[in-house]
Amino acid sequence: MSTPAGEKLIAAASALFYRHGIRAVGVDLIAETAGTTKKTLYDRFGSKDALVALYLERRTGIWREFLHEHLRGRPVEDLFDVLALWLREQDRGCAFVNAYAEIGGTGHPAEPVIRAEKEWMRAYLVDRAREEGHPESAGVALHLLYEGATVLATAGGDPDAPARAKASALAVLYPPADQQGERGQQHQHDHGLAQR
Amino acid sequence: MSTPAGEKLIAAASALFYRHGIRAVGVDLIAETAGTTKKTLYDRFGSKDALVALYLERRTGIWREFLHEHLRGRPVEDLFDVLALWLREQDRGCAFVNAYAEIGGTGHPAEPVIRAEKEWMRAYLVDRAREEGHPESAGVALHLLYEGATVLATAGGDPDAPARAKASALAVLYPPADQQGERGQQHQHDHGLAQR
DNA sequence: CTGCGAGTATACCGACCGGTGTGGTTACTT
DNA sequence: AAGTAACCACACCGGTCGGTATACTCGCAG
Structure with missing residues (x-):
């Protein structure tokens, strides 16, 4: 404070x-x-630059709080529902991506804050995925889809991007075991097919 | 000209x-x-604004040419190899995402150019995927992964993002029947196997 | 020969940029 | 009583912003 x-x-x-x-x-x-x-x-x-760095630092906290609160007790793929909810108010997309567009590669004091946010999100998703029995590669895929959905919902102008990303995520997390759509549905942590 | x-x-x-x-x-x-x-x-x-719009319009052409040339005769998932090659020189990421970060929501004449680029890319990937026997959802997933990889390679500072995205894409395009070796598995996509 | 499009050079405009300096007013400590 | 942290009001700085104006040269087509 x-x-x-x-x-x-x-x-x-x-x-x-x-x-x-x-x-x-x-x-x-x-x-x-x-x-x-x-x-x-x-x-x-x-300086203005210091204020910019502080702006982004504060924003990481707000987003993480939002994410924790809304994803608590839900399967990790619901990340995309949380994202859709977030983007309903935050209609200018990812503040870090936007900031990087303006200051990237300039040595600006906010640059490490941006990089740290992306790294944190990757680690968070990998952890969450692993807790639910998915391999690390699944967490990485979630991260990629999450960033893609954010970009396409804003710059791409497609408000359904998070929903599409969730569908893609489900295909990665619960591979359609050839026929029988029965297998590939949500919830249930204990997935026997998660090896390693 | x-x-x-x-x-x-x-x-x-x-x-x-x-x-x-x-x-x-x-x-x-x-x-x-x-x-x-x-x-x-x-x-x-x-005006400067008109020059900005022209800058983005020219860039769509350059990217599409690059993409067509390098992806010709290769499976659609090689998109991520092309992206990695592109990003080796274009190290400031997606010009359209960056531009949107600065002018998004202002009624700037370049806004429709940005939206059109994202829409074109989506349609292109859906078409390419379909031609190779993949469902439309696969093309959408490729698009999401492509945008995510671009963001994470630049703002995220992860030069391996396109490679990770390709691994994720393979999991979507060719659902693991026996699933093995999640780490360094590439090539061997003799995708004579076309599934619905 | 003339008119015109394309280009150069330079000066100018009001507004705004990030940042500083001066001076004065509260309110809480010590 | 003195000190000090926090704050406001306001003036000021050199530089840059997007955009305009004036005056000139060149090559080319009618």
């Missing part, structure tokens, strides 16, 4: 950065939106 | 937009890099 004015600045900056992009939002606008002054912004954070 | 000076401007703008982003590149820099003047830029294109 920061000071009250600091928190207002982070909140304003987060909303503006996410909606309009980083370079499109000036520090004057951030300060004005937050109801404070540019001076306070620089006293608290030192 | 445009006039000579116009082409030089498009070339300069394309390189700069892709590497540094759209908002990060000013028209002065574009004109200077192209060895022409700002006046010529506005005489030819009318």
Whole structure:
């Protein structure tokens, strides 16, 4: 937690950065939106770049909390239902992908935050998948489908992308054992065919 | 084709937009890099926004040509090898995703170009998959994995993402009947086996 | 010969960029 | 009583933003 004015600045900056992009939002606008002054912004954070890094750090926390809360007690493939729910409000897609589009390869202090978020998500999905008896490759596939669904739902303009991704995920997690659609359905952790 | 000076401007703008982003590149820099003047830029294109749209339109053509050339006569799952090859030079990822991050939701003239590219790719993969005996759902899965691999290879910093995506794609396209060796298994796709 | 399209060079515009400096007002410690 | 952290109001800085204006040269087609 920061000071009250600091928190207002982070909140304003987060909303503006996410909606309009980083370079499109000036520090004057951030300060004005937050109801404070540019001076306070620089006293608290030192630079716009530092504020950008903080914006992304805060956002990882919010997403992880959302994910944990909504995926608790549900099979890992429901990730895509959670994603659809998230994207209903977060209609500008992945803040990290968007930020990388603007600052990638520049040595910006927020770059490691972006990379860490992707790595965390990969590890999380691999773990979750393994807990439910799926091989590591399944977790990796989930991660790829998750990123793909996010991109196609936003830049691609396809709101059904998460649903399509879930269908693909089910095909990977529960391979259709030749005929008998009976086998490939959801829930049930204990899948005998999960080896290694 | 445009006039000579116009082409030089498009070339300069394309390189700069892709590497540094759209908002990060000013028209002065574009004109200077192209060895022409700002006046010529506005005489030819009318606005920076129009130049941005043209940049993306040109890029769709270059990618499709690259894709057709390298995927000709190969199974559709080799898409990911082509992607890996493409990303070796295009290390800033998908220009359309990056552009959408900056201009998405603003009514920018380049927005339909972005959406069209994603739609074209989806249709292309569904068609290619179908030609090789795979269901439509397989083409959709390929599209999702393709986008996911691009994101994870760039923002995620994982250069092996396309290879991982190919492994996932193989699991979708050729459901493991006996399932074995999940790690370093490739090649041998003598896919004479066409299933519904 | 003339008109015109394409191009160059340069100056200019108001607005905004990230960032700093000065000065003053609260409110809580020590 | 003095210090200090937090904050506001406002002015200022050099530089860049997208875009425009003026004036000129060149090659070519009528």
